[in-house]
Amino acid sequence: MTVTATPRPTGHPGYSQTLAREPESAGAARSLVRTALAAWHQDGLTEDALCVITELVSNAVDHACCSVIRVVVTRPAEDRVLLAVVDRSRDLPMMRTDCGGERIRGRGLVLVDALSDRWGTGLHRWGKTVWAELRSGPATGD
Incomplete structure (x- = not known):
């Protein structure tokens, strides 16, 4: 699979990759x-961002x-990082608020909501x- 880096108005490249629609693709994302x-x-966003992209890919x-999904990582502004997953389904995801303590699955968007500034x-x-957007701090060495 090819990783694409595209220039953006913020001067930071955007990154994207087409992946197979399979659980193992979360690692590549x-x-x-x-x-x-x-x-x-x-680097301060890494832990939250990895959790968010894992949940978006899992969903x-x-x-x-379709057999493939597209993962996109951009920096639309100096203080924001956007993580997105694109797929061919028009079914909108729904955040489940009825997740009981015994449920193993179904909490992904609750985590995305908690870890991102907006989604x-x-x-x-x-x-x-x-998509989910995380607010970043000022970069050092940019």
């Missing part, structure tokens, strides 16, 4: 996020309908993007 955060000197693996979805004619 985490690697992409680590690469982007290291390039942007945003796409469970609910998308949401974007519908496209062909599918959707589920």
Whole structure:
């Protein structure tokens, strides 16, 4: 799979990678996020960002309908990092608030909501993007 880095208006490249829609792709997504955060000197976001991207990928693996997903990591502003997963399903994710203590699954978006500053979805004619934004501190060495 090829990783793409694209220039952005903030002067920071955006990173994206197309991955197979399988549980093992969460590891590749985490690697992409680590690469982007290291390039942007945003190591303080790593723990939360890795958890968020894992949950977004897991949701796409469970609910998308195509054989591939696209993971996107961008820095839309100096103080924000955006993590997104794009898939071909138009079914919108729903945050479950009825997660009892005995449930093993179904808490992903609750974690995304807790760890990100904001999150949401974007519908496209062909599918959707589920994204989460984390607020970053000033970069050192940028």
